Amino acid sequence: MRYIKPYYYTEFKCIADKCPDTCCAGWQIVIDDETLEIYSNEKDEFSYRLKNSIDWAEGVFFQNNGRCAMLNDNNLCDLVTAKGEGALCKTCHMYPRHIEEFEGVREYSLSLSCPVAARIILEDTNKLIFDIEENDETDPLEEEFEDFDFFMYTQLEQARDVIFEIIQNRDLSVDIRMSYIMDMARKFQNAVDEQEVYRMEEIAEEYKALGEEILQASKFEQISDNIRFEKVKSAYELFKELEVLRQDWPEIIEDVKKNLYNGTCEDYSKIRDEFYHDFVNEITDDRWEIFKEQLLMFFVYTYFLGSVYDDLVYSKLALSTFSVCFIEEIIISEWLKNNKHINLNKCVEISYRYAREVEHSDDNLNILEEMFMDRLQKN
Numbered sequence: 001m002r003y004i005k006p007y008y009y010t011e012f013k014c015i016a017d018k019c020p021d022t023c024c025a026g027w028q029i030v031i032d033d034e035t036l037e038i039y040s041n042e043k044d045e046f047s048y049r050l051k052n053s054i055d056w057a058e059g060v061f062f063q064n065n066g067r068c069a070m071l072n073d074n075n076l077c078d079l080v081t082a083k084g085e086g087a088l089c090k091t092c093h094m095y096p097r098h099i100e101e102f103e104g105v106r107e108y109s110l111s112l113s114c115p116v117a118a119r120i121i122l123e124d125t126n127k128l129i130f131d132i133e134e135n136d137e138t139d140p141l142e143e144e145f146e147d148f149d150f151f152m153y154t155q156l157e158q159a160r161d162v163i164f165e166i167i168q169n170r171d172l173s174v175d176i177r178m179s180y181i182m183d184m185a186r187k188f189q190n191a192v193d194e195q196e197v198y199r200m201e202e203i204a205e206e207y208k209a210l211g212e213e214i215l216q217a218s219k220f221e222q223i224s225d226n227i228r229f230e231k232v233k234s235a236y237e238l239f240k241e242l243e244v245l246r247q248d249w250p251e252i253i254e255d256v257k258k259n260l261y262n263g264t265c266e267d268y269s270k271i272r273d274e275f276y277h278d279f280v281n282e283i284t285d286d287r288w289e290i291f292k293e294q295l296l297m298f299f300v301y302t303y304f305l306g307s308v309y310d311d312l313v314y315s316k317l318a319l320s321t322f323s324v325c326f327i328e329e330i331i332i333s334e335w336l337k338n339n340k341h342i343n344l345n346k347c348v349e350i351s352y353r354y355a356r357e358v359e360h361s362d363d364n365l366n367i368l369e370e371m372f373m374d375r376l377q378k379n
């Protein structure tokens, strides 16, 4: 079994009531069957409160105004206070740690939706590296895989290594790096659709070999404001269809429209130029690029290999690049709203808020992925 973790994985420590947000509000907390069984057999003093806080038909904790029924006014979990962390269900015990399982491989990540994890992920200026451990033993928790496409998995894994190299090529702007990987994404999807998955390795190798040469080519020039304006503006319309997890989220998205898309493309370009001139210059161009690089690494690491299960290679990369672009749009909108002031802490906050809304709803992820596939087919 092979275990892969970003090197910062073990740095995470929950700050509980000191957290600027909470992970116990805004979404339903599903209780695993094993823990439900344990809770149902509880007979101590606390058990009455516990049992009445669970929707037994759905296997989730009830919510009061969107907050978990176990969460008190001080943002502390009454279940932990009464019975200790060992009493938590798997969801609460794991969060924000996340696991993706593949045959013989387990990948760990921290979820960007947790403020502390987001800081660890985004405040790091080093290139992200991964700790890899391997042994010949069978993991007792290893899942049984039926019909796992191991060949496609290895192709994806090799392709991802090349994609990581491109994302971490700091000689290029992140926008060019994104154009580069989206170009690869189209070719990967083509290979999958034509049932020639073996071509993925060739495509990745081709891009790797071309390296600097192809990056000099004009087709990888930075995406123009014109194209960006049209693309993000139309994608923004889609946000109206997404499930809302926090009630103030639609207002944040509406502000993006008001601040960035109500004028012409020239107005939009002027705003972006000013943002880059003021804020990005202030924190330095490099720092801003690294911030976007870490976001992109996070999304690609979390999602790309999942296409072994649904063949949607293109949409996984499109979701990753779109997320970086749209988080930047929200940051620029908030900068404008706040009299052209913003700091990196706020940028981290916007990133974890985005992750909460988009990543923690399967419906939202599906809608976005469908849109990307749809666009690919129309082009």
Ligand code: SF4
Pocket: 013, 014, 015, 016, 017, 019, 020, 021, 022, 023, 024, 095, 096, 113, 114, 115, 116, 117
């Ligand atoms: S969001 Fe993260 S830091 Fe905050 S309470 Fe949850 S796990 Fe802890």
